[in-house]
Amino acid sequence: MFELDLSYSVMLFLCLAAACGFVFVNGFQETANAVATVIYTHSMKPWAAVIWSGVWNFLGVMLGGISVAIGIINLLPVESLIDQNIAHSLAMIMALLLSAIFWNLLTWYFGIPCSSSHTLIGSILGVGIAYSLLPEVAGAAVDWGQAKKIGLALLISPAIGFSMTVFLMLLLRVATKKTQYGDSLFKEPKKNSPPPFWIRSILILTCTSVSYSHGSNDGQKGVGLVMLILIGIVPSYFALNSKVLPAELSEPMAKIERVVGLVDPKPLSHPDSVKWAETLALSGKLKNDLASKTSVQAISKQERFLMRRDILVIDRNVKSLIGKDEVRLSEADKKVLKDSAKALRSITDYSPTWVVVMIALSLGLGTMIGWKRIVKTIGEKIGKEHLTYAQGASAELVAATTIGMASQFGWPVSTTQVLSSGIAGSMVASKGVKNLQFDTVRNILLAWVLTLPVVMIMSGTLFFLFRSLADW
8 A cells, every 4th residue: 555565554554543543532522512512401312412413523524624634734844754764654653643542532431521632732742842852853843833823722712712601691691681581591401301492493503513613623633633644654645735736836936936035134143044045945946846747746756745845844934034024025025925835835735535534434423422421521510500501502602603713713722621611601600600510620620731741741752662662
């Protein structure tokens, strides 16, 4: 398979299966975030709710784009994935996969809503940092600019979920105070009795929204994970998008060369002047190389990964230089640089259709299994009262909106943390802080705080172990 030896083909297959396993676990761990409210308000039967959620998770992956996936791929600069030794690439991939799957299963077993986003990102950071500590490696093996953006998104999204749900609950209470709907919305659901049709419709709609948003964000993390595996192990087949004609990129490359050539390097710092010279040299070289190629297949297999690396280096350098005060360019020229760099990335920022379908199926099927443990935590253990219609709808509406907006910007956020925070906010809005079950909140916060460092240490340690075995 992909011109690999049998042993490496088997390992590639196992890595892809493990990635699907991670997404499958993500499905049954985090599906509770979508179905807890419709189950606990008796709006849908549990079996119907998880199937419905699974279908919309599938559609979220299929239709949600790949901006989040690209964010995951860019967290590890692609040149750090390969040192011409497939065994080393496998060591990196297996370390992050095993760490992520183990932590997800462990927290699921104890019924703790844990963020698969934190888990995956922690695993990637762990192997990246471990790689950068190797004696033969020069420079960082993590894109810390991208890591900062992702970390900020993961940090503020739960705060948004909590605060906006409190606001929405208070707004609902004021808006419905003197209407016939007020009592219905804020009362505990009757046991085994479905809510009125209009309330049921709202709750099913919010469940659908969270499921779709979860697929478009968390599912895309799985797509990014699979692309890391494929680029790391068989770069000659997956480094470049075969559907893009290389000749089409000659024009944006020429524009980058022209505009960068307008920059006066004298006021630049030494690191920036190096980036300037590197960008100028690479853009000229790639312009000529791309112009003569009729297709990706016309590029030799050995050159495809190197071409991908050069394009990503140009893109990072352009973004860095644009933000410097010393780079004196007009706004029009800066826009040309940004647009040209974006056009150039069309050949690197992609995912094959079969990868998206594979992840969509894994997430959709996972959604239909193993949901009970987390549903019980979401529905019963965050607050001291049974989840009301208003609480469920408010928390899910805020979660779906927050996750959907994050997906548009390519930010991976945690469905678990956003919705759990929303449920906590709805409980506080009802009866104040005393309405929270602090043991559960403490466990969720503890998992939130510990996930990154624990998984980073775990994946980094496994990477060193597997790499040592590979060199033995």
